[in-house]
Amino acid sequence: MATYKVLLLPGDGIGPEIMAEAKKILDWMNETGIARFEMEEGLVGGAAYDAHGVAISEEDMDKALKADAVLFGAVGGPQWDDVPYEVRPEAGLLRLRKDLELFANLRPAICYPALADASSLKREVVEGLDILIVRELTGGVYFGEPKEIVTLESGEKRAVDTQLYHEHEVERIARVAFDLARARNNRVHSADKKNVMKTGVLWDDVVRRVHETDYADVELHHILADNCAMQLVRWPKQFDVIVTDNLFGDILSDVAAMLTGSLGMLPSASLGPADAEGRRRAMYEPVHGSAPDIAGQGKANPIAMIASLGMMLRYSFGMGDWADKVDQAIANTLARGVATADIAWDGARVVSTAEMGDMILAELKALAG
Known part of the structure; x- marks a missing residue:
């Protein structure tokens, strides 16, 4: 079984909270032998600025260049509004994109059936999107x-x-x-x-x-x-x-x-040019920001982060069947009538970040058989 090197860059705000939920799935896959992920963690954004005075250190940039894939959380927050422009938290994200040559950004927008009424548009306009x-x-x-x-x-x-x-x-x-x-x-x-x-x-x-x-x-x-x-x-x-x-x-x-009902639902993949063996440098991240107003409160929606992990399985590791299972686990969880606060609909049971992550993992385990 191949070993895949994954660099985790949680970042700022809700980044560490949602990254923890994605890591639960990677840890479970390691424990069960589904795959073998060698994970390292680094700093990016405001967290890197506080530690190193830059938005990403040379050491962590080197780790990103050597990784098979980078899983990225979110960067930014009001406490860094006055730092110099060239070392602002977003500069770390831009450098990763540039140095890894991540020219192709894939952003799916899928409306899960349970969330059709959470959209600001009518159900018939978005259902099945x-x-x-x-x-x-x-x-x-x-x-x-x-x-x-x-x-x-x-x-x-x-x-x-x-x-x-x-x-x-x-x-x-x-x-x-x-x-x-x-x-x-x-x-x-x-x-x-x-x-x-x-x-x-x-x-x-x-x-x-x-x-x-x-x-x-x-x-x-x-x-x-x-x-x-x-x-x-x-x-x-x-x-x-x-x-x-x-x-x-x-x-x-x-x-x-x-x-789709919430910015918290949208994952993304950023891919570089293919090498001689068809492999691409890649980074996967939720599209939403760091949401500093709810950071540390257990209110963050981890679905976009977990769906980004699914995209990593599909595009970097050729595990399309498991990517499908991750997507289905998300859909099954929502169909049970649970939601984080940002996507809650009438009658939904509002759960925390960690509870949502645990429920998606439980559904994934059930799909694994």
Whole structure:
């Protein structure tokens, strides 16, 4: 049996609480011989700043580079609002994405039957929803240079962020989206702003070329990003796979998250380029933030963290059958009428972070037979 090296980076706020629930599942898999995970733990975000004065230390960055996968919690909190920009908690996340070359961010939005009424939209609009947003993660306005605030001769300040994309960056994320669509419902929407942005023109041109050359069997639609946001809240089930750039992917995936009932329900996978043996560096994380207002109170929803673990099993370790079981364990738990406070519906029994984790693990054990 292969041994998989997993780096756990709980981070700040509710990060350590939800990570503890994911670790319960990994520990159980180790104990039962289902898999062999060699786990290390490191610091990132505000926790790393407090300990080392940086958002992630060189030692922990080296561990991430050597790991088969990184499981990440959340970073940030008001106590670090005044730290220098370059060492703010979010800088640790950005460095991980950049140094691991995690260019493809996969964000599924699935509405479990028990949560259809927890969404702000009508049940018939969201019930059965299953969308995958494929976000380009290492280019665009978050990484483009120049990025600066300067004082002009007049004394007025000017801020600049640069939206920058190369052809190869668009091509490789398009290929990921088309490949994933072939394993789903074979439909891709490409979202950009080609009507006002030159990067959008390039994005549209490259996606069209890749489609015509190698993926003509996949149904392709082009949509402006703002219209995509509107359509997500009008009739989201028209979508299967949405591929888009870094900025729009950040926004659209948060919109999609709320369709499911709570931002606490949305996991993600960030994948790097495949090596000669087909393996990819990867990091898995819930999309929600560190929620410092409820940290340490046992109120956090661990489902997105546990679902991110499921994505790790699927995409990094080839354990798709166990990933399916994790997803089913989550659905079965919700179907029993239990919920954390953020997703509670009328009649639901509200449970703590640890109780939800224990119940999902119990369902997973039952599915294991």
